[in-house]
Structure formats: structure tokens, C-alpha cells
Amino acid sequence: MDRLIERFIHYLAVERGLALNTLESYQRDLIGYVSFLERSGVTDLNQTRRANIIGFLAELQRKGRATTTISRNLASLRAFYSFLLRDSLIDVDPTANLESPKIEKRLPKVLSVKEVESLLEGPDTGTVAGGRDKAMLELLYATGIRVSELVSLNLSDVNLNMGFLKCFGKGSKERIIPLGSVALTTVSDYLLNSRGKLLRDQAEESLFLNHHGQRLSRQGFWKIIKKYAQSAQIEKEITPHTLRHSFATHLLENGADLRAVQEMLGHADISTTQIYTHLTKSRLKEVYAKAHPRA
Template identity: 40%
Template sequence: MQQQNELTAFLDEYISYIRLEKNYSSLTVSEYKHDIEEFYAFLSEEGIVDLANVDYPEARLYVTRLYDRGLSRVTISRKISSIRSLYKFCNARYGMKDHAFQLLHHPKKEQRLPAFFYEKELDALFAACEGDHPKSVRNKAILEMLYATGARVSELVSIKLGDIDNGLGIVKVMGKGRKERYIPFGSFAQQALESYLEISRPLLMKQKKHYSLFVNLRGDPITARGIRHVLDSMMKDAAIQGKVYPHMIRHSFATHLLANGADMRTVQELLGHSQLSSTQVYTHITKEHLRKTYMNTHPRA
């Protein structure tokens, strides 16, 4: 029982660390927590009651079990990262050995390119939120800011009124690892924000008092889940076919910038990527798009 309490304490402390100090999104925190709880269940099945007693054979056995479940390589890689990160945390704070999962190699990732919207699809999205209703005005401002800045949904909901300079067209966002960055935005987003701040937000706020930029219909700060619900509604109204998700707007932001001549380093900075390799995936999208256009239009392709 004591060992079980220790495992729970390690997990609770680690989750607080990645949520508060590392500023991971609520979705990432939830995924990491779920991954570690699954790992704890495996330890219980194997009769292991102490994290420090896990060695390379046990780590390897766990990964084999993940493969046996038919999980994708991306999911398995994330689960390895979750547990590796927990051990790294315990090593830094308590001196616990952390070599077992450090020795594991991540499975080779499937070559899947990020999905993005074509400009005509985005036009349909913007058209879906036209209107004078406070909700429509707010939704248009949300969509304009996501596409104008490439911000993550978790970053958008954390923006405060004081983070916006609408005159200069610049917003400050808090990214992963609590790293701040400043992102410019253009005239379309400026106009949408002005309408939202002057007309929509005061009506939605009612008697509420807080400084969050975007609010829900009750006047409270909107959540990441709320943003996803808003975008889901837009996508249905725009009759966009296929699997769609909010992060596609961020992918579209990067893809369209590179396709129109932006340099890689600038896009990296705007996205808040710590590694250039994270940004380079978008060059594959633009190259593939060029190839398909060529094959579909050249007379002798």
C-alpha cells in the first residue's frame, strides 16, 4: 500500500510540474497522465511496486505489449516519451535511475504529412461565421486569429486583453515551456478583433469581470474544448468533407507561408518550434502539392 501511495505521489507531482512549470496543454497533460497510468497497471501486473526497480528488460517487455495491442508507431513513441519524461523528472528531483527507457529506441515514424486546408476551404470556413450576432462576430475573430498567427488552441485561450496591440497588429502568446513569443497579424484579423472587442465581447461578458480575450456565451474565459466546439460547428456549416481538426489551421498557416515564399527560420519562430526539424515537415507538404499540380496539369506528365 505504501509503495502504491508513492507511485501516486510521483504521478501527481509530475503532472503538476508539466501543467504549471512546463505549461503543457490540457490535452498533452491528459495524454501523459493516461500513458503513465497504463504503465503503472503493467507494473502492477508484473508485481513491480517500485519505479526504481524497472530495468531495460521490463521496459522492453512493456513496449512489446504495446506493439501486441496493435497501436501505431506514433502512439507508442509518445507513450515512451511520457514514461521517459517521468523518469527524467524523478531522476532530477530524487536521484532515481532513469536509464531503462533512455536505452529504448523510438519506433520509426510513419511518413504522414500534416493535413491542411486549401485556401478555398478556408474561404468556406470564414463564410460560415459571417453575421452580426455576437456569437458570429466572436467566432470570426477566433478563426481570423488562429489563421493569422498559427497559434495553438491552448495558446489562443490563454491570451489576455493586455497581450494584444491591435494598433500595431501584434499579439504575445505563451507557448510550450512557458516561452513567450510575439506574432504579427494582418488587417483581416485586426478588423475582426475590433468588431469583437467593441460589439461582441461586452454583450457576451454581461456582468463578468476578467481579462481573457475570448469568452464563451456565458461570459467566462473560453476553454480549448470550447474553441474546438466552435470550429467543429464552423466546419459542419462550411460542409467540409473528411476528417478535420482545429490544428489543421496551424498547419495551413505554416504551409501557406512557405508556399508563398516565407523563409524557414521565420516560420519556425512564428510557430514557436524549438527545433527547425519540426518546421521542415511543412516543406514536404508544399513539395507534394507542387508535384500533384504538375502531374495534373502538364500535358506530358
């Protein structure tokens, strides 16, 4: 079963061009599933039935996994079994006609403009690490790119003269995003004053480096943004996606075109971007309720 998982992951990487984070997510879900099957005495995927799938999902629920996590696991299993059936490696797809758990659509948490400003003012640009952190935070808020895309940027992906960056999103789809003047200035300052002091290997192409002179990881950035959120006394829960959500919401609140925001975010389906319009509407209702004398 482990070999079949490896074969499936290779197919996703080579034929479908999925991103490394997505591949790791599929692999993690399937390894957990195979472990469950082995504990249940199942050693052949041709022996699996609908009851095995339901049992696995029920175990995830008992462990307190979120509905979104359970739904993602089922999606991983569907894709895996579809692949096995297509290649005649199994006779029956046990996930056929199995309904996904209903997921309550929750609006993403965003920061106010004032909170964003407090967060972005946190780094001490007089230090090497502060100059890097300032550039990353400004770049993230200026472009709305994903954190995985931020840490994957190479020097060649940023064109300071033309004022844009190039990044590769889900499915390795390339998109070009304009940079504002503040982001341009902070990235220029970082390249001029900080990156060279972090650099250990002249052949290193990564834009943002850690103190070892290597590409900064998502986990490394996570610690950085949590630190500045704490120092800015922001009580809202901060995630690596918070500045992305704030970027989209603030653009739409100020009259940006939905299609333009969709393109900058790299959403394949505009319905994904439309959640931010619901968010701006809910905030307008809050403002109305507080300000109108007859609300």
C-alpha cells in the first residue's frame, strides 16, 4: 500500500504539477488512512469497502479533527481511489457516492487598517533581521501572496525597476503582481543592507534568508508574524494567511474590481474570492448598526 501511495504522489507531482505543500498534505492523509486499515487487519486496498472509509472518518471525528480536516481527508481518498481504479489497480471504488461532511463557511478573520499599520511598524529596520522582517511583511500585505509563495521567491522573481513580482501558485500557475512604493522601498533596503549579511553561499537564489543563510521556511515566518502581532498587542488570532485576507478585504472596501483581486490572489474560481465581498458587507452592517440613529 505504501508503494501505491508513492506512485500516486508521483502522478500528482509529474502529471498534475501540484505544489509540494499539497503533495505533502495528500501523503499525510493517505499514510494516516493506511495506518488505520492496518490496525483494522486490512492489508490489500482491493479489500477495502465503504465501511472502512466511514470508519476512518469516524475515527478522525472521535479524535476531535475539524470538519474541514475530515473533508480534506475524504477528498484525498477520493483522488487516490480514482487513480487506482483508472489504472485498474482496484476493482471497486469504495468512496463512490459517499457524501462529504457539510462544512460551515466561516468568514476569514482580517485586521483593520490600523492593526495592519501597527504590525508593519513592528520590525526594527536598524537590525539585519528587522530589515528582512519588514520587507516580508510589507511584501505580503502589498501583494496578498500566500506565505508558501513568499518563502519560495527567488531574487529573479522580483523586478524592482518595473515594480512587480512573479510567483508560482497552486498547480505551478504563474502570475504577475504589481508592487506598491512602500513594498518596493523596503525590499530594496533589505537587499541593500540585510540580505548580504545573512548570505553564506553566493550561489543561494532565495530572496528571504534565515540566520543560517538558507531559504526561510513557512514555520520560520509563522514565528516571526506571531512575534510582531504580540508586540503590536493585536488580540485577534493571527495566521500566516491573515495579511492575505486583509489585503483582499481592504482592496474591495476601497472599490477594487473583484476580477482584479481574483487574479492577484491566484484564485481559479471567482466564488473563492467572493467570500471577501460577504466580509465587507458584514462589516458595513456593523458600521451601520453602530452609527445610524434608527439602526
